[in-house]
Amino acid sequence: MAKTHCSIIPVFQHSNCERSELSLPSSYFEVCPLKEKDKSCLKVAVPLSLRETFTYRVPEHLAHKAEVGLRVQVPFRNQKLTGYIIEKGSDDHEGGLKEILEILDEKPLFHKSLVPFFQWVADYYLYPLGRLIQAALPGGINVSHFKTGYLTEKGLKASELLPPDSEEKRLLTWIRENPGKRLPSPLSQAYTFQKRGWINVESKANNRRVRPLKRKYVRVKEGIEREAILGKEAGSSGIKNEFEFLETLFDAGSIPLKSLFSAFSNGPYLVKKWIKKGVLESLDVVVFRNPSGKIMFPPMPPPELSQQQKTVLSVIQTRLEEGEFSTCLLHGVTGSGKTEVYQRAIEHANRLGRQAILMVPEIALVVYMEGIFRSRLGNRMAVFHSGLGQGERYDQWIQMAKGEIDLVIGARSALFSPLPKLGLIIVDEEHDISYKQEEGPRYQARDAAVVRGKMENVLVILGSGTPSIQSFQNASTGRYQLLSMPERVESRPLPEMQVVDMKEVREKNKKNGVISPTLKEALDRNLAEGKQAIMFLNRRGYHRVYLCRFCGQSVRCANCDMSLIHHLKKNQLACHYCGFQIPCKNTCPTCGRQGMRAYGFGTERLEKELNELYPERQVARLDKDSTRRKGHAFKILKKFGRQEIDILVGTQMITKGYDFPNVTLVGVIAADLSLGFPDFRAGERTFQILSQVAGRAGRGDQSGTVIVQTFNPEHYAINAAETHDFQTFFEKEKALREQLGYPPFSYLACLKLQGNNSKAAAAMAQRMGREISEILKKWPKKGKDIQVLGPAEAPLSKLKGKYRWQILIKCGKAMLLHYLLEEVQGLSKKILRSSGVSMIVDVDPYQML
Numbered sequence: 001m002a003k004t005h006c007s008i009i010p011v012f013q014h015s016n017c018e019r020s021e022l023s024l025p026s027s028y029f030e031v032c033p034l035k036e037k038d039k040s041c042l043k044v045a046v047p048l049s050l051r052e053t054f055t056y057r058v059p060e061h062l063a064h065k066a067e068v069g070l071r072v073q074v075p076f077r078n079q080k081l082t083g084y085i086i087e088k089g090s091d092d093h094e095g096g097l098k099e100i101l102e103i104l105d106e107k108p109l110f111h112k113s114l115v116p117f118f119q120w121v122a123d124y125y126l127y128p129l130g131r132l133i134q135a136a137l138p139g140g141i142n143v144s145h146f147k148t149g150y151l152t153e154k155g156l157k158a159s160e161l162l163p164p165d166s167e168e169k170r171l172l173t174w175i176r177e178n179p180g181k182r183l184p185s186p187l188s189q190a191y192t193f194q195k196r197g198w199i200n201v202e203s204k205a206n207n208r209r210v211r212p213l214k215r216k217y218v219r220v221k222e223g224i225e226r227e228a229i230l231g232k233e234a235g236s237s238g239i240k241n242e243f244e245f246l247e248t249l250f251d252a253g254s255i256p257l258k259s260l261f262s263a264f265s266n267g268p269y270l271v272k273k274w275i276k277k278g279v280l281e282s283l284d285v286v287v288f289r290n291p292s293g294k295i296m297f298p299p300m301p302p303p304e305l306s307q308q309q310k311t312v313l314s315v316i317q318t319r320l321e322e323g324e325f326s327t328c329l330l331h332g333v334t335g336s337g338k339t340e341v342y343q344r345a346i347e348h349a350n351r352l353g354r355q356a357i358l359m360v361p362e363i364a365l366v367v368y369m370e371g372i373f374r375s376r377l378g379n380r381m382a383v384f385h386s387g388l389g390q391g392e393r394y395d396q397w398i399q400m401a402k403g404e405i406d407l408v409i410g411a412r413s414a415l416f417s418p419l420p421k422l423g424l425i426i427v428d429e430e431h432d433i434s435y436k437q438e439e440g441p442r443y444q445a446r447d448a449a450v451v452r453g454k455m456e457n458v459l460v461i462l463g464s465g466t467p468s469i470q471s472f473q474n475a476s477t478g479r480y481q482l483l484s485m486p487e488r489v490e491s492r493p494l495p496e497m498q499v500v501d502m503k504e505v506r507e508k509n510k511k512n513g514v515i516s517p518t519l520k521e522a523l524d525r526n527l528a529e530g531k532q533a534i535m536f537l538n539r540r541g542y543h544r545v546y547l548c549r550f551c552g553q554s555v556r557c558a559n560c561d562m563s564l565i566h567h568l569k570k571n572q573l574a575c576h577y578c579g580f581q582i583p584c585k586n587t588c589p590t591c592g593r594q595g596m597r598a599y600g601f602g603t604e605r606l607e608k609e610l611n612e613l614y615p616e617r618q619v620a621r622l623d624k625d626s627t628r629r630k631g632h633a634f635k636i637l638k639k640f641g642r643q644e645i646d647i648l649v650g651t652q653m654i655t656k657g658y659d660f661p662n663v664t665l666v667g668v669i670a671a672d673l674s675l676g677f678p679d680f681r682a683g684e685r686t687f688q689i690l691s692q693v694a695g696r697a698g699r700g701d702q703s704g705t706v707i708v709q710t711f712n713p714e715h716y717a718i719n720a721a722e723t724h725d726f727q728t729f730f731e732k733e734k735a736l737r738e739q740l741g742y743p744p745f746s747y748l749a750c751l752k753l754q755g756n757n758s759k760a761a762a763a764m765a766q767r768m769g770r771e772i773s774e775i776l777k778k779w780p781k782k783g784k785d786i787q788v789l790g791p792a793e794a795p796l797s798k799l800k801g802k803y804r805w806q807i808l809i810k811c812g813k814a815m816l817l818h819y820l821l822e823e824v825q826g827l828s829k830k831i832l833r834s835s836g837v838s839m840i841v842d843v844d845p846y847q848m849l
């Protein structure tokens, strides 16, 4: 093997806010120009923590099979590894090349047009290419195998002779009765049987497929005249509800048998009778469940589009027909009909012979979208998320690679779907932070989608009711085309928002309850009317805010304008961006009164208080703790959907996508918990969460009310959410970011260091900090464009037994930042070697905990 020097510096644009406008040199796509005839060597990416790729020779008998996208087995330093062919090349190495051992796939797992994108993600997020490809491919690619046993003639005879209570007899009987099933472990006994010739042990692939759920329907056959049947025959039989029964069928088109039978007790008889007469026919219809347990029937014929939908769609269709890269930001308020636009856009792309990826932030939304598209696309669509079985994911991946799939719906991992004729990528709820992968390759799927769009000449649509500051900034500079849908369908009003100032509540009411009188009153009224309520508490684990009871202000860092973190043990307030620390004081730095307190509580306490207030009502809680058991979340949502729960208490998990028409009240218990979050996106997140939570109220015919409790009623994020005014919020937030130099007006990277030994971790973090300053000193001019914050202890300074530090790097130019990161990564390998401390580079970080 030989090292290949692949281009490590990724390709960015130099302008200061966004990187989608790539200036790709043509050489980037063909990593090095190849002679088509010469296929004797291969460039292979191996899944090790190495940034290089390696070149191997192909033995003659495998030469005709070798293709980009196949997995190969290769020798690598005394081991055998599975690698991925990313390029076919000519052999100009002077001997010394090792040969690949085997080709592992029949058909390529990805097309070569996807390789530059893999390479870009690997380079931009400083992650080994082989590991990235490994992470992108479905886990089911290595379909697990198990051993099964089949009894032989000899075994059957032996079984008859064995004493009835013996271990051996029991196992043989089990094998006879369970052919094809997984043999119970340990397998040693089974192998002994095989040696004796009693059974054959075989290897079987674990390839369970999830079958679509089907329901029986019945309908009136085509060409049957309503008048002919209802006028003459019906009613003449003397069955009193027969006329009504037939009328129902003529009115409905097609009806699930189940609901027909529950409406007509003699339904089974009548259905049979009229099928025999040739008037009715039965059919199977594929249906889907959503997480709240509602069966979703294939959608009705599409509704008439509103004027704003038509306008937006015509732009999208034109872009699709042009077949060029462009990015549209679809800003549509909740309930404006974005899904309908997506559906038509996908249909249009499919009509043009191009395929589409639809990304959504949550598995629950994947299921919801699947319900919409499956009835129309059938097997030509695939769903892709971690909730699927491995066998199924593998099957779908292969189908995609073969070009048999027109639409992939999935969470962020769907970004890598190997569609050969991609024409459209839609990122729904583009602002959602779950698009950022927080382990392994730490890519931002929305940002990367724009890059993939550019590389494959694809239209990218980013959709949201509350766009991210970054995307909206790109739209306002004209880099993205802004498409607006400001009105809700059928002109349904937005829910009424009411802000409760908790400072006043505290002054009047010394009791330390978490529910204000205003919210209590609204709950009383809501419950008396037989409605349901959601109580939302945005609490992320440990987090407590340190704020003033009199003026509502928290203590912020003088350097970074971050909320300071309260370290209980040391009784200190610390900035985890730059490391700034001060002792806790009772005196408020803003108003001078003795009001500083740690403020924070969890969903558990809220649930308890609600149970005490409403002992006769059903209260349930939905958060990470209560849903650790698999399927528990779905159970709770189902119960809530069936209105068996009156009040649902929850975190983030309840804000997305679900539709509960009977919910008319949403309470936001402590908006300050997200406002005081130590993150430069705290204001953005608060605005988004409030708008989204509000979207949960009044989904049905009745209008909804949202009550927001906060110590900061005059905060711009809360005010803007209250009046549903995105534009004002954006202007204010943008000005702040610009002033403090946070994205989108700079690029950030976070170096995360951790180790088992507290002193070593601290020492290495300090040392890395010093070394980075040394590097910057050598770059007298450019060094000034780079700001290094920290090292600082991470807010979660100890996690899973590891001591954690971080260094934040801020730079106006993406390219420059990457030069530095490459240097730093190289340096860290030397410095951290055998120190027990490891370092992760997080480019464009979202979570700095």
Ligand SMILES: [Zn+2]
Residues within 6 Å of the ligand: 548, 549, 550, 551, 552, 553, 588, 589, 590, 591, 592, 593, 595
């Ligand atoms: Zn104060």
Ligand SMILES: [Zn+2]
Residues within 6 Å of the ligand: 557, 558, 559, 560, 561, 562, 575, 576, 577, 578, 579, 580
């Ligand atoms: Zn700071």
